[in-house]
Amino acid sequence: MAHFDLSQKYEFSANAKRWSLIMIVVGVIAVAFGLFTGHAERTFANLLLNSYYLTGVCAAGLFFVAIQSVANAGWATSLIRIPMAFGSVLPYAAVILIVIVVGGLFTHNLYHHWADPELINPASPKYDKLIAGKSGFLNVPFFLIRLVAFLGLWVLFMRALRKYSLNEDQVGGMLNFNKSIKTSAIFLIVFAFSSALFAFDVIMSLEAHWFSTMFAWYNFAAMWVSGLATITLTLIMLREKGYFSWVNDSHLHDLGKFIFAFSIFWTYVWFAQFLLIYYANLPEEVVYFEKRWAPEYWPFFLLNIIVNFVAPILILMTRDAKRNFQIMKYICMVILLGHWLDYYMMIMPGTVGTERGFGIIELGTFIGFIGIFAYLMLNSLSKAPLVPKNHPYLEESLHHDI
């Protein structure tokens, strides 16, 4: 077996830095363009989409680390610093998301289905009985408290897990390993409840009259599969630059199986939500799909299924495809674009409706957030060695063969 340089560190090259900063500038210009050409609502909807996407990918990185340590899984140990770097972008993603949500609330560009005090005032002509009934939960202070509390909790868990991992590099032994298992187990319980409410709050409340209990799982599936695709894509791109030479096709195969399985899981929960509403045909529920079946959104409704279900299931079905770095690279990109469209279909019909578009604002904001993610994630990755050298499962991971 070849000998690997396990003390290798990622060097954040000037070129990568320059490109990610250019992407951020493109994003800022696009947002400014949107705000100053009278598309404030559309710009805010896009900012919400991308910051929610970014938070989801970072949380998925943390979730990946937690799952691996709770399951006592060894195979991913040699690449675990990538999802860990995703996790360390979480505080920034959380701040960006909170700023956008607060901005959207107070400019009335987002959440106007419930955030207007007139809606819950019985004397007002705009009084809405349904929203008034939900106001015990859906009111601005409690909404913001929940948002900050959930994101803050996740950040605390991320800090702890990262601290244990870096400490393990210094001192070795089993202490940090055991502590991370315990912390991860608690995090997974916290995350199971908080991620559900997080999805209800940030996205489902955009259309506050409608509700679906499946929505939390649907969002979790989207978050998790896009996070897995980002982990794989980052890994493949870094490997092309000469890092992570110890990662072989067996590691890729496992990541591919994850992506394949959770693409199907996404479809499963998407369909579970859709079919029950379609079949029962209750007016208060079908209103959600009524909007998405209107000619404005119908093609994208279908495209969403094709890109996020048909493409991964057919392309990733064979073992050879999952072990091929090129195929995996492209299918990850397809899935990442697909889940952008998925979030687009969640957010746009309820906020901007027929004022939606695909243009400078959509493209520029997306590029800007890729830039933010790439800059912060690579910066964090360059701070620590690429391999947790004292991790008890490192040898198992280096010899991974399936």
Add this chain to the structure above:
Amino acid sequence: MSNIKYILGHFDDPDVMMHGIDNLQKNNISIYDVFTPFPIHGIEKKLGIKRSRLPIAAFCFGITGTITAFVMIYYMLVIDWPMNIGGKPAFAFPDFIPVMFELTVLFCAFGMVFTFFYVNHLFPGRAPRVMDLRASDDRFVIAIDAKDNADHSKVDSILKEAGAVEIKHNERKYLSYDEE
């Protein structure tokens, strides 16, 4: 020429047996098959065994199930006896999907199990093919085709050198249950 068809080398340790495979291959002695009580990692690659084609069979069974379900429901609900269910058109495709999914899984699972049993001669009416009973108990057995490797004493000595605890020269390929 002797009537010996297969030479079986018995080992009582998987690592010793793997070493025996290496020695045989170094001496250009072709190995017919290896029988072990439990799966040994990396042995397929070492013996050059091709990957199972069971997944292909599974895909074919699965797709058969999907089509069967679609045709069945289409005939029932659209052609033979259209009903008004919740005011929807007779051909309400989303309603078909759960049944299509279930029959895909059903056909796929049964098809795979029966294919596997058939190929391995475990089907009712087919005699199981066993070269040595202890291979499912406590022995790791390397089987060598005696016709392809004419120099039997050389095979024996390599096996013995590698640490075989027992060497059998069998005149029949599979054991008969009557004799045991």
